[in-house]
Amino acid sequence: MSGGIDSAVTFALAARALGSENVYGILMPSQYSSDHSVDDAKSLADNIGAPYELIEIEKIYNTFEAQLKPIFKDLPFGLAEENLQARIRGVLVMANSNKFGHIVLNTSNKSEAAVGYGTLYGDMCGGLAVLGDVYKTEVFELARYINKEEEVIPENTIVKPPSAELRPDQKDSDSLPDYDILDEMLFEYIENRKGPRELVELGFDEVLVNKILRMINLNEYKRYQTPPILRVSHKAFGMGRRMPIVAKYLL
């Protein structure tokens, strides 16, 4: 439970499906998590009446860093350090799963899965990907729907800019276009099987088309290692969409 919208919606859906007493949230803030995030996650769990635990990961991260220092020397903070945090969380979540027997619910959404925005063995771990066939824009719609009668998911979770919070001031919009545009392109590519030239004809910017298609193609290997995704659309990642890993399909 990061305080972000994907884990919030997943948590709320799980509680609805299984009962609040049967879901269990784990908060794992680091030095890069905002205070908001922890408060939002706690509020959500309290609103739902579900149990949760908090494990701070900074000390674990520092230990990893220290042990890797002789090898990494003075190389700058980068992807390795970001993913370390994600994978520490993966390890902790799986440890809880093994100890108590719960299934880990993966919280990746379809947009993220499409462009490979998750960390293998980190936030991509789990037994079932609840939102894996739901675009980011649809996750927002779901959150609003869940809050129809009363505020279950804290408003802040819904309105703040999406972020992985793996480095200071990180935002999804640093590497990805606006989700409104991205999801439309993804829908045309994934569901309607529009190729690069057809996407440009539809009005998407040529440079963006190539950038996004490249991300989607390159990250097929990640989708080979994704938990089963609940299929709710006509074309979900998983057994219904079989693509090669080694390929180059661009303008």
Add this chain to the structure above:
Amino acid sequence: MKIAIAQLNFHVGNFKLNTEKIISYIERSKKEGAELIVFSELSVCGYPPRDFLEFNDFINSCLESVSEIAKTTKGVTVIVGAPSMNETGHGKPLFNSAYVLEDGKIVKVINKTLLPTYDIFDEYRYFEPNRSFEIVKIKGVNVGIAICEDLWNTGDNPLYTKTPALELKELGAEVIVNIAASPFSYKQDQERKDVLADNCVKTDLPIVYCNHIGAQTELIFDGGSFFMDRSGEVAEQESFFKECLLINTLDVKQVHSKKEQ
């Protein structure tokens, strides 16, 4: 003819559970006075069984389950989904079938013609397509049995060359029973209704539709079983995502008198 649709949650490979469930719903339906009881596609083994269909033992378990269910059909007719052996000597080893059970016996086996092999479906991996059509007389009514995808071509579907509903109509069918394992998607309920309504209108026949509920790994089955009248209107619809029994009486006189006109 009083018809019962049993919309149930089947567990892949769990023959004991599936058989017990089917038999208990046969008993329930009998108590309601049902004459024909309809279960869904591959109900006996669950859907999709995928490569379990390649196991001889799995297939034998299917056939044993069908025999066991047949024993409970005194005085009623039951349609249940299960694979059957292809004994023609050529083609894939199995058919995707609907078994018609009556008074303790298997009276007819109807095989699926259109085998979906796209998106999450790969039925042609395991099954041989049916090539000839026949109807079954149940309580004096000519019943045309179509399995799921069989109704998804009335002439316009570029994937297929055969039109089972039209063939069954040609042979004198007075009602179509469509047993299915149709997974959920946002638009699926509406698409199903549109396609089946199209069949109703083109054949001037009512349709009895029976689907699974539950979920198997990635696939969610929403149910949404119904009785549809010959004009394509859903006469009575079962709930979504619930195990239940839906009962309706097909007006046989109406069917016959329509024919006389």
